[in-house]
Amino acid sequence: MSTSNSTSENSIGSIKKEHISGPHWEPPTIPNATTYWRCTSCQRESTCEQDLHRERFHAPSCEVHQ
Numbered sequence: 001m002s003t004s005n006s007t008s009e010n011s012i013g014s015i016k017k018e019h020i021s022g023p024h025w026e027p028p029t030i031p032n033a034t035t036y037w038r039c040t041s042c043q044r045e046s047t048c049e050q051d052l053h054r055e056r057f058h059a060p061s062c063e064v065h066q
């Protein structure tokens with residue numbers, strides 16, 4: 001493990017809020033409807049908001065990598 005790379009890929013909180021849309025609620029017609037969050041750039045969705053704060057969750061072309 002090198003400590004020279006200060007931009008840890010595991011760091012939480014580097015994703016801008018403007019890229020995170022949510023929480024969204026699934027229609028109640030869906031069994032086990034839940035809430036989810038979506039990236040406004042790469043459109044990836046997760047039921048766990050923490051996922052959106054991980055750079056690795058996003059698509060390679062996502063704006064969070066810019």
Ligand SMILES: [Zn+2]
Nearest residue numbers: 039042058062
């Ligand atoms: Zn994204």
